[in-house]
Amino acid sequence: MAEKKLASVKFKNAGKVYYFSTDLLLDKGENVVVETARGLELGEISQELKDLSEFDLDTELKHILRKATKRDIDNFEKNLIDAQKALETCKEIVSRYDINMQLTKCEYTLDKAKIIFMYTSDDRVDFRELLKELATVFRCRIELRQIGPRDKAKVVGGIGTCGLPLCCSTMLGEFNGVSINMAKNQMLAINIDKISGACGRLLCCLKYEDDIYTQEKKRFPKIGSKVKYEGNDVKVLGLNVISDLVKIDSKNGVIFVSLDEITFDKNNNNHNNNHHVHKGKKNER
Incomplete structure (x- = not known):
């Protein structure tokens, strides 16, 4: 029997990676069938297999059931079409009930033993009667899963202010905490409309350059501090980290000068008032 390996499996292009064990010979990009908490699913090997001995795992991993067959892939493709039809049917059924829920997406498990409806709602939803009707119509297990604004944007997709497809639906496997301090x-400028994404929450991309800004700002004087410029003490009013410029209040008025043109005591330079404290979800808007 072949040695068991660690397999990284994802279920969507921008989905989170999950880990399984396997003794199959699998290459990156191959489709596999696995059993998850949701049921039977088709996944894709996202990285080359690794030795289990390299990882200190707290829990026992589930095994990959098999390599996906052509029939598995055909069923998966058919389920995508059937799920879209089921979503429209469910929307029609929901419209007959006095409940506040906006259906976003529908997914079948690979064997169609379960159907998952994702929805958003500002209220707590009592859908006991709805579940009964859905079970009668679809004749399988029903899961109604409430998702948040960020998850909805990931599911629906769209174009960001940068002109590119949303990061959450193309490359982000999971969301990291984003804070206003970033x-x-x-x-x-703290203009919430301009620093919020399609989901209405703070832009995920605020996190991309935050560490670089924190590091680069160590080269600059603190805003409000005094520095030397052309032999005179001047006050720092602002910074342009990208262009290496410092905004100062000089005898000639407010001007931008190159960082190389001023002198200051870098040992006493402290940007703690600008440094963010990242505490994950608690800082997320």
Whole structure:
């Protein structure tokens, strides 16, 4: 019997990676069938297999059931079409009930033993009667899963302010905490409309450059501090980290000068008031 390996499996292009064990010979990009908490699913090997001995795992991993066959892949493709039809049917059924829920997406498990409806709602939804009707119509297990604004944007997709498809639906496997302090650290104007994404929450991309700004700002004087410029003490009013410029209040008025043109005591330079404290979900808007 072949040695068991660690397999990284994802279920969507921008989905989170899950780990399984396997003694199959599998290459990156191959489709496999696995059993998850949701049921039977088709996944894709996202990385080359690794030795289990390299990882200190707290829990026992589930095994990959098999390589996906042509029939598995055909069933998966057919389920995508059937799920879209089921979503429209469910929307029609929901419209007859006095409940506040907006259906977003529908998914079948590979064997169609279960159907999952994702929805958003501002209220707590009592859908006991709805579940009974859905079970009668679809004749399988029903799961109604409430998702948040970020998850909805990931599911629906769209175009960001950068002109590219949303990161959450193309490359982000999971969401990291984003805080308003990251915008402040990057010296962005705190205009919520401009620093919010399609989901209405803070832009995920605020996190991309935050560490770089924190590191680069160590080369600059603190805003409000005094520095030397042309032999005179001047006050620092602002920074342009990208262009290496410092905004100062000089005898000639407010001007931008190159960082190389001023002198200051870097040992006493402290940007703690601009440094964000990242505490994950608690800081997320």
